[in-house]
Amino acid sequence: MMKAIHQLKGNDLSGFAAFLAVATHRSFRSAAIQLNMTPSAISHSIKVLEERLSVRLFNRTTRSVSLTEAGERLATKLRPAMDSLEEAIRELDGSSQDPRGMVRINASEGAIRLVLKPVLASFLRQFPLVHLDIVSDGRLSDIVADGFDAGIRLAESVPKDMVAVPVMGQVRFAAIASPDYFKQRGQPVEPQDLNDHNCIRFRFESGAIYRWEFERHGVVERINVTGSLTLSDQPLMVEAAIDGIGIAFVPDHLAAEALNDGRLERCLEDWCPEYPGLCLYYSGHRHVSSALRALINTLTGKI
Template sequence: MNKPTLTDLRAFMAVAEHRSFRQAADLLGITRSTLSHAIRGLEDSVGARLLHRTTRSVSLTEAGKRLLGRLDPLMSDLDAALEEVAGEQGLTTGTLRINGGENAIRLLLQTVVPEFLKRYPGVELDLVAEGRLVDIVEQGFDAGVRLGEAVPKDMVAVRLGPDIRFLAVASPAYLAVHPAPKVPDGLSKHQCIRQRLPSGKRYRWEFLKRRQEVAIDVPGVLTLDNNQLMVEAALDGLGIAYVPEPYARDALDDGRLVTVLEDWCPVIPGLFLYFPGTRHMPTSLRAFIDMVRTGAA
């Protein structure tokens, strides 16, 4: 029997974790046909089918489950040993994959990333700007960046940015024709620029004043899925938009937009870098976290 290679075993683990040849191939940086060939070779080596494959799904056989259960701790120990040796030589290497929304990745590029790449040239940073929330463990990411309220409760979170507010904003020209509402319910008489979330759902505008919380599915004939476009639509007088303050700040400062219901717009936790605390932490991620904690962001 030909002994399986370390590469074949890692390929199997990637497919088993993602339940997808396409996602595993993308993660490994190889073609699906190369990955399929590696899995077939591994199955021939061990003399057992490890995966059930259909055109729509991938699942583990009983033999596959047993092999994965033994490989997980072994590979974790191997990775830790290799990183420990590299650390003794003063080296930090590998690929660090981080998922976040566009604004979150932009913040990283403006703050932590330049200094991190300068200090750790052996690390390859793979930053994915994705609007929808994903399971970072399932999707093969080392960490994610989200607003504090969106960070899963089982994750360790490190503050990346200051608290922020969502603000309802409109152009003076729009408000000259449609007087600003005094309370959130008054939005029912306005054209609102609605937001479509990456999940496909429309965002319900959330307000808070003196512990009174209100969430409203506002009316409107225009729906967008991008905060910057929503600001531009508000500037064009198309209605009231509800966006994170940084997107509207310049237009507010020069008077092209004004706030609506500002005393109902609460401060919420800002962006956080988050990661699982129950798995081995790569040295590259530890170095990145240390830079965030020491104020590089």
Template sequence: MNAKPDLSDLTAFAAIAAHRSFRKAANDLGVSASTLSHIMRTLEANLGVRLLHRTTRSVAPTEIGERLLGRLNPVLRDFDAALQDLEAWRSRPSGTLRINAAEGAVRLLLQTVVPAFFARHPEMALDLVTEARLVDIVAEGFDAGIRIGEAVPRDMVAVRFGGAIRFVAVASPGYLAAHPPPRTPDDLVHHACIRFRLKSGQLFRWEFARHGQELAVDVAGPLTLDHVELMVEAAADGLGIAYVPDRTAQPYLSRGAVVGVLDEWCPKIPGLFLYYPGHRHVPAGLRAFIDVLRHLH
């Protein structure tokens, strides 16, 4: 034996013997028939034996070729099975998925998506970080982020979920008994508005729309907070009018602690989006999380 054959040469021999044809084996392996013929000539020369009978119309293993195939085929099957196991392990969701999101988005995930995700993928772990500020998810080591549509960076792949959302203006019945309810957003200048400060330091502008007319109001008021739950609580305590997501306000509205004002000026807007960088490989865990997200929403 002049040189020990490598696995690709033996795979080529097995393919030719299985197909009884250089052309069919070449198509199966993705090479040319002439390349395959050269591989076989080199293999037989290195082994010092003829492995194939060749005629113009047929190809068949020689006796020694049949004996080699008998030992070789189980090895090749085991090799293929090992590669398939490796691919299955590589593509199976595992490890920790890190997601940065606003607190309200995480509350929504915990109600539906997270339990279903863990049920389907028990080898996965989730690290959910809540922040009001918009972070660079790539620079800070997150796999994905979740924000309302207008806050998603344009260079990201975005997956919408959870339906549309609506910001609503609410106040307590006691406050409205002492202060005439506003009829238009311009009337808010006469009210104590509970303002929201973003983590950037900027104050959140209240945006309204009706019949194609849009208004953005820089409201005034003695109280500024940085947490929407506290804003609704403050409104329920009679401290003024708060402008918050309807999901946050709903429990207070249901029990009558607050009532809505300017309802016709509070339209629905595109809701939450999970987003991730499109230029990077998408981890199996993130793909699995997106599948659950789409199925449930």
């Protein structure tokens, strides 16, 4: 049982922050990365907090970390209080003339290269008091639970309770293969014809295999393609298609150069409509810091 009365001490706040980070990630190492600390420092902070409260907050094994019942109760009560404190600090930050502070962004590698990379150098020169912490992640993480300020993903994948800001135009997928492949195997005319072809499949970081989705005149076809190669990197899929391995299905901007110079050709073009492109998204329930606002304005051309 927790003691009836505890007076806050100077290091309790950092201990609570460490506790919530471990509670969120269920990992001392991931919590250390989030807080820019060492795992041993996180472990020591949790130990001190448990001694202060005279209660065990985590069950630890060599393979897992889980909250005890007391830890669950503390996390439930503590999160709103820490969120309010963070919002108060961000409001002070927002009153500053110059954007400052850290912005943690979660995005796939492709989104980082397409949206963030072109503006990184100029943005950081313009806002030297801002630190961007960008994590490459294709798992469609819960950005609030994982401690991110914002994420970037396709508009159709943004959770409904998030604020989504378009940061690129429409995106179109392309079914592509080399001229030699089509010469040997022929071109599919309907999406179902892909069942007779060697297709280069895409695997998400979650382990799920992407189902190819086509649409024409309101008719949607979703195909669980098969083939001799599965990859988790879309640029590699383009290279594999160039090498004649099979048909790949990727955002067409990734294959634009090879399509223009004839190393690749399209198929099923009338089955590949445009979709809303990438959005930067964030929780509408949290204050938007001056640093995140500056990044949004940069990405949307308002700066």
